[in-house]
Amino acid sequence: xxxxxxxxxxxxxxxxxxxxxxxxxxxxxxxxxxxxxxxxxxxxxxxxxxxxxxxxxxxxxxxxxxxxxxxxxxxxxxxxxxxxxxxxxxxxxxxxxxxxxxxxxxxxxxxxxxxxxxxxxxxxxxxxxxxxxxxxxxxxxxxxxxxxxxxxxxxxxxxxxxxxxxxxxxxxxxxxxxxxxxxxxxxxxxxxxxxxxxxxxxxxxxxxxxxxxxxxxxxxxxxxxxxxxxxxxxxxxxxxxxxxxxxxxxxxxxxxxxxxxxxxxxxxxxxxxxxxxxxxxxxxxxxxxxxxxxxxxxxxxxxxxxxxxxxxxxxxxxxxxxxxxxxxxxxxxxxxxxxxxxxxxxxxxxxxxxxxxxxxxxxxxxxxxxxxxxxxxxxxxxx
Amino acid sequence: xxxxxxxxxxxxxxxxxxxxxxxxxxxxxxxxxxxxxxxxxxxxxxxxxxxxxxxxxxxxxxxxxxxxxxxxxxxxxxxxxxxxxxxxxxxxxxxxxxxxxxxxxxxxxxxxxxxxxxxxxxxxxxxxxxxxxxxxxxxxxxxxxxxxxxxxxxxxxxxxxxxxxxxxxx
Numbered sequence: 001x002x003x004x005x006x007x008x009x010x011x012x013x014x015x016x017x018x019x020x021x022x023x024x025x026x027x028x029x030x031x032x033x034x035x036x037x038x039x040x041x042x043x044x045x046x047x048x049x050x051x052x053x054x055x056x057x058x059x060x061x062x063x064x065x066x067x068x069x070x071x072x073x074x075x076x077x078x079x080x081x082x083x084x085x086x087x088x089x090x091x092x093x094x095x096x097x098x099x100x101x102x103x104x105x106x107x108x109x110x111x112x113x114x115x116x117x118x119x120x121x122x123x124x125x126x127x128x129x130x131x132x133x134x135x136x137x138x139x140x141x142x143x144x145x146x147x148x149x150x151x152x153x154x155x156x157x158x159x160x161x162x163x164x165x166x167x168x169x170x171x172x173x174x175x176x177x178x179x180x181x182x183x184x185x186x187x188x189x190x191x192x193x194x195x196x197x198x199x200x201x202x203x204x205x206x207x208x209x210x211x212x213x214x215x216x217x218x219x220x221x222x223x224x225x226x227x228x229x230x231x232x233x234x235x236x237x238x239x240x241x242x243x244x245x246x247x248x249x250x251x252x253x254x255x256x257x258x259x260x261x262x263x264x265x266x267x268x269x270x271x272x273x274x275x276x277x278x279x280x281x282x283x284x285x286x287x288x289x290x291x292x293x294x295x296x297x298x299x300x301x302x303x304x305x306x307x308x309x310x311x312x313x314x315x316x317x318x319x320x321x322x323x324x325x326x327x328x329x330x331x332x333x334x335x336x337x338x339x340x341x342x343x344x345x346x347x348x349x350x351x352x353x354x355x356x357x358x359x360x361x362x363x364x365x366x367x368x369x370x371x372x373x374x375x376x377x378x379x380x381x382x383x
Numbered sequence: 384x385x386x387x388x389x390x391x392x393x394x395x396x397x398x399x400x401x402x403x404x405x406x407x408x409x410x411x412x413x414x415x416x417x418x419x420x421x422x423x424x425x426x427x428x429x430x431x432x433x434x435x436x437x438x439x440x441x442x443x444x445x446x447x448x449x450x451x452x453x454x455x456x457x458x459x460x461x462x463x464x465x466x467x468x469x470x471x472x473x474x475x476x477x478x479x480x481x482x483x484x485x486x487x488x489x490x491x492x493x494x495x496x497x498x499x500x501x502x503x504x505x506x507x508x509x510x511x512x513x514x515x516x517x518x519x520x521x522x523x524x525x526x527x528x529x530x531x532x533x534x535x536x537x538x539x540x541x542x543x544x545x546x547x548x549x550x551x552x553x
Contacts, residue, residue: 055516063526224436227490238461245464246412316413316457316468318439329442329455342442344457348497353489382516 020044026367028056036351036378038371042364050359052352057382065341070096070310071302073338074167080343081380082163083126086119086155087321088380089169094248095330095341096171098315107294108173109249114186114287115158115169116249116319117280121193122151123322124273124280127375128200131270134368137207140200147196150189158182173297183288190281197277212266216358216370219264226357227349230324231272232374236264242320256283266373273375276322309336323347323375345380352381390463394433402426417470424481426469427456431486434460435467438487441494443502445528450475452504456483473504482508501526 020043027037037053061080065073070092077092078085090112097104104112125148132140152162158178159165168175218228220236233240241258243251259275261268310332318327324346331340351374358370391414395406398416402425406416418426435458444453456469473480483491485508495506500515503524514520523530541548 055518058516060525060532063532225488225490227438227487227493229437240461245461246459246466314455315409316439316455316466318459318466325439327439327457329440329457331444340442340444342440342455344440349490349493352493357489 021048024364026371028053034378036376036381038355038359038367040359040364040367045363045365047359047362047364047367050356052356054352054378054382057378059383061383062341062343066337066339069308069336070171070338071167071308073341074170078164078167079379080345080383081321081323081347081377083377083379084119084123084322085164086115086159086169087123087319088326089165089167090116090249091317091319091321091326091328093169093171094317094319095315095328096310096338098317099310099313099330099332100171101311102172102298104173105295105298106250106292107177108296108298110287110291111174111178111296112169113249113251113254114284114291115165115174116321117283117287118151118154118186118189120280120322121277121284122148122155123375124277125151125193125196127273127322127372131369131372131375132203132207134372135207135211137203140203140207143199144196147192150192154182154185154189157185170297172299173295175297177296183291186284186288190284193277193281197274200274208270209267212270212369212373215266215366216362216373217263217265218354218358222357223264223354226353228324228354229346229349230320230322231269231276232324232350232354234259235261235268235272237262242318242325246318248317248319250287254283254286266369269373269375307336309334310338321346323377323380324350326380343380343383345377345383347374347376347378347381350374350381351376351378391465394463394465394467397433398426398430401429412465414465414467415470416467420471420473420480423469423471424483424486427483427486430458430467430469434462435465436487437461438483438490438494439466441483441491441498443498443504443526445475445502445526447475447528452478452502454480454498454504478502478504479507480504482506484509500524503527 022042024040024042025037026040028035035056039051039053041048061076064076074089074092077088080088125144129141129144155165156162159168218236220238223233223236237260239258239260244258256279259272261271312332312334314331316327316329318325326346327344329342330338333339362370391408395414398406402422404418406414409415437459439457439459442455451472452475454471458467482495492509495509496512496515498504499506499512500517501524522535
């Protein structure tokens with residue numbers, strides 16, 4: 001029997017002589033994400049050590065992709081993270097595009113950024129919802145998920161899928177052009193989101209500040225050592241964003257800021273996401289204003305997938321998704337299927353080394369606040 | 384818009400002069416270096432000194448016909464804004480390599496732990512290579528090219544007596 005199974009079946013450890021040390025199992029079923037556990041060693045209310053227990057969502061995508069052609073992998077890439085499917089679509093499509101050397105039409109690049117930023121908005125709304133839930137603020141959860149549904153309505157309108165767009169952002173561009181009336185609908189959505197953000201501001205002092213300030217403090221040198229990226233790293237004072245530092249698509253032509261905070265605690269991570277939503281709205285407005293005309297896919301005609309070969313080569317692409325740095329290493333030997341795909345999800349680092357580090361020494365009552373302030377997604381950790 | 388320091392050629396020059404190996408520029412912000420197994424740790428130490436403090440990922444590619452595993456280390460420099468990939472090859476029959484945990488600490492540790500489980504690569508010096516994702520796994524490392532997962536699933540999980548599952552079993 002493996003070590004893991006033993007953990008799952010283990011009874012609560014016998015009370016020690018001091019009578020206060022015991023094991024405490026957080027997960028694998030809990031509200032919001034689920035599918036992930038942490039084994040805590042606790043002394044009274046204080047956590048002595050934490051050991052992450054991933055694997056509940058391991059589907060072996062990297063291996064599955066070796067058996068499929070890119071147009072199929074585009075659909076698979078949705079599932080890399082349930083909470084931000086379109087962003088992962090984009091990472092995969094970029095890896096294939098770089099290998100094939102295809103010139104993605106300008107309109108398609110604008111649509112890609114539009115969808116990626118909408119995806120970031122809805123992902124941050126989910127985070128707000130589950131973070132509220134973790135802090136015992138049920139209203140925030142319901143309101144945020146209600147507003148997130150407006151974004152999903154747009155996704156359904158444009159891609160046909162609410163949560164999974166079925167590879168809408170595909171190699172060569174996007175699957176189909178934007179439907180008529182998308183501009184008005186998206187502008188309307190931005191107004192609704194701003195309304196939600198006003199509500200978030202009104203709520204924040206009451207709940208978030210009291211429960212999250214000074215909790216789960218991550219120092220910058222620790223964050224770098226533990227491999228933290230994205231909002232988690234920016235909350236420690238590091239001004240970095242793949243969209244600016246390693247620009248892809250049309251991000252270098254857009255005007256937006258990188259919000260940073262200094263404290264590195266759970267509250268700083270909350271503030272970062274609030275401000276990131278503002279930046280996303282700014283980006284979407286610019287994209288809508290400048291949206292060029294033209295085709296949305298190169299080549300326009302879809303050829304039977306079996307006849308398309310990926311040229312030999314290897315690439316490593318990085319994107320900034322809502323949770324941090326996403327990367328795909330793709331190696332091709334000139335066949336229809338990629339020879340090797342390595343997926344680097346931000347939560348692989350955030351949920352194992354970073355979480356273990358932050359939980360050590362904290363209180364049991366702070367576990368949900370720390371866990372959710374990292375905005376984790378077990379799907380992209382396990383892959 | 385942020386200014387990008389274009390230091391690619393400087394990095395390439397420093398690496399080639401120090402280690403007598405060829406570093407090539409793939410495109411803007413992408414450098415690829417091939418190193419042998421023995422010089423890997425030295426090279427990694429040197430690159431960390433150059434500012435490559437973020438280990439983005441480690442990956443293994445399996446080449447069973449050539450009998451090698453190819454390891455790729457993807458490093459990002461926040462200050463220089465360059466992605467450097469170091470490639471190295473190890474013998475597939477004896478897949479042992481020095482760990483880079485002393486250099487990139489926990490972030491390297493977890494990547495190596497994953498690759499140990501999925502490819503069976505031994506990282507010498509990594510203290511914790513316990514199973515990560517797979518529970519009760521007794522097969523070979525499943526991401527190796529010669530592991531046929533279709534056969535494995537067919538043997539283990541399909542009920543041959545069940546009429547409806549015949550299409551999968553045969």
